[in-house]
Amino acid sequence: MAVINYIEAVNSALREEMAQDEKVFVLGEDVGAKGGVFRATEGLYEEFGESRVLDTPLAESAIAGVGIGAAMYGMKPVAEMQFADFIMPAVNQIISEAAKIRYRSNNDWTCPMTIRAPYGGGVHGALYHSQSVESLFAHVPGLKIVMPSTPYDVKGLLKAAIRDEDPVLFFEHKRAYRLVKGEVPEEEYVLPIGKADVKKEGTDVTVISYGLCLHFAMQAAERLEEEGISTHILDLRTVYPLDQEAVIQAASKTGKVLLVTEDNKEGSLMGEAAAIIGEYCLFDLDAPIQRLAGPDTPAMPFAPTMEKYFMMNPEKIEKAIRDLAEF
Amino acid sequence: MASANYETLGLSSDQVLSMYESMLLARKIDERMWLLNRAGRIPFVVSCQGQEAAQVGAAMALNTEEDYLLPYYRDVGLVLHFGMTAQELMMQGFARADDPNSGGRQMPGHFGQKKNRIVTGSSPVTTQLPHAAGIALAAKMEKKNFVTLVSFGEGSASQGDFHEAANFAGVHNLPVIFFCENNKYAISVPMEKQSGSEHISERAAGYGMPGVTVDGNNPLAVYEAVKKAADRCRNGEGPTLIETLSYRQTPHSSDDDDSSYRTKEEVEEAKQNDSIHTFSAYLRECGVLTETKEKELQEKIKGIVDDATETAESAPYADPETTLNYVYAPKGGDL
Ligand SMILES: Cc1ncc(C[n+]2csc(CCOP(=O)(O)OP(=O)(O)O)c2C)c(N)n1
Numbered sequence: 001m002a003v004i005n006y007i008e009a010v011n012s013a014l015r016e017e018m019a020q021d022e023k024v025f026v027l028g029e030d031v032g033a034k035g036g037v038f039r040a041t042e043g044l045y046e047e048f049g050e051s052r053v054l055d056t057p058l059a060e061s062a063i064a065g066v067g068i069g070a071a072m073y074g075m076k077p078v079a080e081m082q083f084a085d086f087i088m089p090a091v092n093q094i095i096s097e098a099a100k101i102r103y104r105s106n107n108d109w110t111c112p113m114t115i116r117a118p119y120g121g122g123v124h125g126a127l128y129h130s131q132s133v134e135s136l137f138a139h140v141p142g143l144k145i146v147m148p149s150t151p152y153d154v155k156g157l158l159k160a161a162i163r164d165e166d167p168v169l170f171f172e173h174k175r176a177y178r179l180v181k182g183e184v185p186e187e188e189y190v191l192p193i194g195k196a197d198v199k200k201e202g203t204d205v206t207v208i209s210y211g212l213c214l215h216f217a218m219q220a221a222e223r224l225e226e227e228g229i230s231t232h233i234l235d236l237r238t239v240y241p242l243d244q245e246a247v248i249q250a251a252s253k254t255g256k257v258l259l260v261t262e263d264n265k266e267g268s269l270m271g272e273a274a275a276i277i278g279e280y281c282l283f284d285l286d287a288p289i290q291r292l293a294g295p296d297t298p299a300m301p302f303a304p305t306m307e308k309y310f311m312m313n314p315e316k317i318e319k320a321i322r323d324l325a326e327f
Numbered sequence: 328m329a330s331a332n333y334e335t336l337g338l339s340s341d342q343v344l345s346m347y348e349s350m351l352l353a354r355k356i357d358e359r360m361w362l363l364n365r366a367g368r369i370p371f372v373v374s375c376q377g378q379e380a381a382q383v384g385a386a387m388a389l390n391t392e393e394d395y396l397l398p399y400y401r402d403v404g405l406v407l408h409f410g411m412t413a414q415e416l417m418m419q420g421f422a423r424a425d426d427p428n429s430g431g432r433q434m435p436g437h438f439g440q441k442k443n444r445i446v447t448g449s450s451p452v453t454t455q456l457p458h459a460a461g462i463a464l465a466a467k468m469e470k471k472n473f474v475t476l477v478s479f480g481e482g483s484a485s486q487g488d489f490h491e492a493a494n495f496a497g498v499h500n501l502p503v504i505f506f507c508e509n510n511k512y513a514i515s516v517p518m519e520k521q522s523g524s525e526h527i528s529e530r531a532a533g534y535g536m537p538g539v540t541v542d543g544n545n546p547l548a549v550y551e552a553v554k555k556a557a558d559r560c561r562n563g564e565g566p567t568l569i570e571t572l573s574y575r576q577t578p579h580s581s582d583d584d585d586s587s588y589r590t591k592e593e594v595e596e597a598k599q600n601d602s603i604h605t606f607s608a609y610l611r612e613c614g615v616l617t618e619t620k621e622k623e624l625q626e627k628i629k630g631i632v633d634d635a636t637e638t639a640e641s642a643p644y645a646d647p648e649t650t651l652n653y654v655y656a657p658k659g660g661d662l
């Protein structure tokens with residue numbers, strides 16, 4: 001097995017799917033000769049040509065909308081939003097159109113497209129290059145939202161997203177791109193969308209998270225092992241619709257649940273996870289469900305002092321796990 | 328430099344000299360930012376280099392005491408003329424608490440300073456265009472005679488907000504100038520992948536307003552076009568779309584490597600038309616600028632940039648807890 005980083009997994013999934021299916025094409029800003037501002041599409045322009053790796057005009061509504069049109073015809077577009085923050089001009093196309101095409105046509109028309117976007121903070125990106133936007137879409141039936149944490153999951157789930165028969169939002173943590181490395185098999189594999197994954201077995205406290213925070217939780221758990229605190233960690237991977245069964249199982253296992261996201265706290269995905277646990281696990285709980293999240297400010301500021309204040313880190317998670325363990 | 332004589336435009340020799348000084352100051356601040364970035368002292372730069380003539384030419388044609396400005400991230404030349412100081416620009420470069428644009432909350436290049444009527448802006452491009460139409464609408468409603476200028480790149484003109492703002496301004500005959508700084512690239516994407524027509528200005532006809540394309544390396548040509556547009560605004564004749572043609576001399580930002588999408592030769596060739604040099608040569612030809620005067624200017628500007636850098640670098644960051652401030656009105660908005 002080769003060890004690759006998170007963004008190489010993105011690149012490799014795109015390359016394999018493009019090679020296998022001529023209907024797959026990539027469109028977005030700077031995805032061509034430049035290979036994307038983060039280099040996620042590096043080499044694809046050279047390999048598959050300008051007609052399948054389109055540098056679009058600077059217009060996200062068109063990137064999504066044109067992708068939707070092509071998908072309705074039968075193509076398999078993979079659209080890139082340069083930053084998740086810049087998905088906003090495309091929201092009408094995604095929510096009014098992509099999400100509802102199958103339903104409104106009574107299963108006559110479909111929209112098998114993937115929209116990739118780098119999200120998340122800790123990169124000195126300030127207010128508009130750091131946001132987590134998943135909860136804006138995690139209330140829209142018809143959409144699937146995938147947010148993987150490891151290169152293995154990135155590759156298997158991006159391939160699944162491209163093959164999926166419905167629209168998938170695929171959010172990649174931009175800080176994880178080069179920070180997170182992991183083993184990925186040489187042979188082809190695809191992972192199921194909609195399934196969470198236990199990343200660490202434990203007995204005292206359950207942490208449920210996704211994306212970069214998952215790694216922060218793993219680091220915190222490792223330190224706490226030394227204190228004799230055993231942490232169970234569930235990676236949601238698909239954040240909408242949620243894998244309810246996995247959430248219930250993970251929560252019931254320890255009875256003490258910490259939900260972690262770097263998104264703003266109020267209205268985050270963790271509210272939904274907490275609701276599921278509240279509905280199904282009441283008698284298994286030994287402590288109140290805890291949410292650890294970013295503050296309720298519009299976004300993450302630029303100055304390092306304020307960015308650090310906002311951003312999730314292993315220390316914040318470690319403390320929250322310890323508090324729960326001691327409850 | 329084009330033949331246009333500054334005197335026929337109604338400008339004095341002092342005015343063209345100050346035009347040059349502003350261009351040079353913008354350039355030198357920008358060059359310093361890059362040095363600081365490469366030395367690891369500031370995290371990010373996005374540059375005005377190559378667009379100073381367009382920016383300063385436009386600013387000089389406006390009334391900096393009453394007009395409104397909605398700049399975009401390259402507009403160091405515009406904001407300097409509207410009253411932002413070199414020190415304030417450095418404060419934003421260093422993300423210090425005293426950054427007047429955002430107190431260190433936003434990245435550099437996200438200008439905003441109410442006392443100088445520089446309207447706060449965000450990162451998602453082109454969102455400022457409808458705002459400009461809104462400010463111009465308010466001017467009309469309140470029977471005020473000020474002009475609103477909004478700037479943006481040619482790539483940003485592809486957004487729906489461009490169309491919606493221009494259409495609104497056309498319908499209501501609003502006193503607004505849409506100022507498109509065409510520098511040939513939107514990050515890596517060249518103009519021909521951005522638009523099916525040669526010029527952004529051609530779109531003006533569809534909105535019922537005049538559209539002009541001018542040489543963005545000639546501050547006098549830009550001055551003339553913006554002056555005319557501003558006069559139209561003040562006379563109740565409505566909006567104008569102006570496109571300036573220049574070249575982005577630096578990579579898109581300090582995070583970009585432009586070697587994957589354009590050649591060094593292309594960049595070097597474009598630099599032959601660098602307005603800092605061509606305008607300086609023109610002013611010497613006219614006898615407005617001399618060798619000694621140029622040296623004096625260079626030294627004066629170096630002093631300003633040095634002081635600004637030093638003061639900003641030693642200034643403090645905002646306290647971490649201030650992250651929580653100003654989500655809502657400080658008084659009466661308590662939740
Ligand atoms: C809505 C939106 N999409 C994408 C971006 C990322 N982005 C920042 S600048 C830029 C290119 C802008 O090009 P142009 O308008 O020509 O201005 P220039 O930088 O060339 O001056 C892009 C794509 C953004 N800021 N906002």
Ligand SMILES: [Mg+2]
Pocket residue numbers: 480481482508509510511512513514
């Ligand atoms: Mg441009």
